[in-house]
Amino acid sequence: MASAMSLSSLSTLSLRSYRTFSSSSYFASIPPTSSFLLRPLNFRPTPLRLYATTQPPSATASNGDLETTFFDNVEPSEVFTFDPPERPEGYVPPPAFDELPPETEEEIAVAYEEIYGPAYSGESVLGNDIYVLDAKLKKTSSLLGRKKREKVTDGFEERVVQVRRVTKVVKGGKKMSFRAIVVVGNKEGQVGVGVGKAKEVVDAIAKSSTNARRNIVTVPMTKYLTFPHRSDGDYGAAKVMLRPASPGTGVIAGGAVRVVLEMAGVENALGKQIGSKNALNNARATVIAVQKMRQFRDVARERGIPMEELWK
Incomplete structure (x- = not known):
């Protein structure tokens, strides 16, 4: 008490x-x-x-100093009553929290994704991209727990030219990894060559395809799906000759040159590798030779003459 x-x-x-x-x-x-x-x-x-x-x-x-006081006009013993304003007509009080209907799983998933994002749940209810590794690739998980990358449909096809095991000598010994060369193209005049290294083959191919998409070039072609004129290109010790061919000839080339031309959509062409047989250097030499080509209409426009005068 x-x-x-x-x-x-x-x-x-x-x-x-x-x-x-x-x-x-x-x-x-x-x-x-x-x-x-x-x-x-x-x-x-x-x-x-x-x-x-x-x-x-x-x-x-x-x-003569002033006395500092607070709440002089308030009487502590006075009882104050709270007078709330009147409610408007037609006012319906909201239901209590316990009286609300239970939320569905979809509503909970939407609220969770709005707060934390789709990466935590692994599924997107709002249509967002989850586990985006690159602009053209997305990452998913496989049964073995490894990171599996699935290609996004963007109109480009991939073809692996070469996968090799490379070694890097470091202070503690040798570091093994894989190098992959991938050529991507839409077979409509756009092609790219990329290279990537990783500890696993799948990761190396994914990195090289990403690198190839960042280096897309346009191949000039005629209505017969061949080159407008001859062109030569070299990269390092590799040299490549490209020649146009008549309809029905096909792509007569070998190695990386053939892969690059087929992915670009060329159907009639002649190609020859001179010098080194390195697949990466030959593929890049082919891209350089293609970049040197120009359409007849572009040349005529630069010269300011009609296209008929180019053959006079």
Whole structure:
């Protein structure tokens, strides 16, 4: 009982302490411990006051300083009643949280994706791209727990030219990895050659295909799906000769040159590798030879003459 009375007295004291504060008046208003614990519940301590200076009230008044107080017009013993505004006509109070119908799994998934994104759930309810590794590739998980990459349908086909095991000598020994050469093309005049290295063959092919898509070039062709004129290209020690062919000839070439021309959509052409037989260098030499080609209409436009005068 004594503890309850003391707690109530302390709460009453804390509620009345919002007025003003002064060290001298505060300690003067606190009764001794024995009598303080025996005070009744309706005990009201002396209101506390706070002065601008640390001097007592008499000294403050004599010096002419202003007394700083708060809530002077508020009576602590007055009871205030809350008078809320009237509700408008037709107002329907919202149902309680417990009375709402249970949310479906789709609603929960949508809310979860809006807050955390689709990467945490593994599925996109809002139609977002999940696990996007590159602009043209997305990553999924396989049964063995490995990272499996699935190609996105973008109109380009891939063809692996070469996969080799390469070794890098480091301080601690030899570091084994795989190098893949991939040619991508839409068979409509666009082709690209890329190379990538990784510890696994699948990752190396994925990296090389990404690199090939970043290096797309346009192959000039005539209506017979052949080159407009001859062209030669070299890259390193590899040299490649490209010649146009009549309809029905087909692609007469070998190695990486044939793969590049087929992925570009060329159906009648002659190609020859001279020098090195390196697949990567020959593929890049083919791309360089293709970039040197120009259409007849482009040459006539630059010269400012009609196309008929080019053969005079």
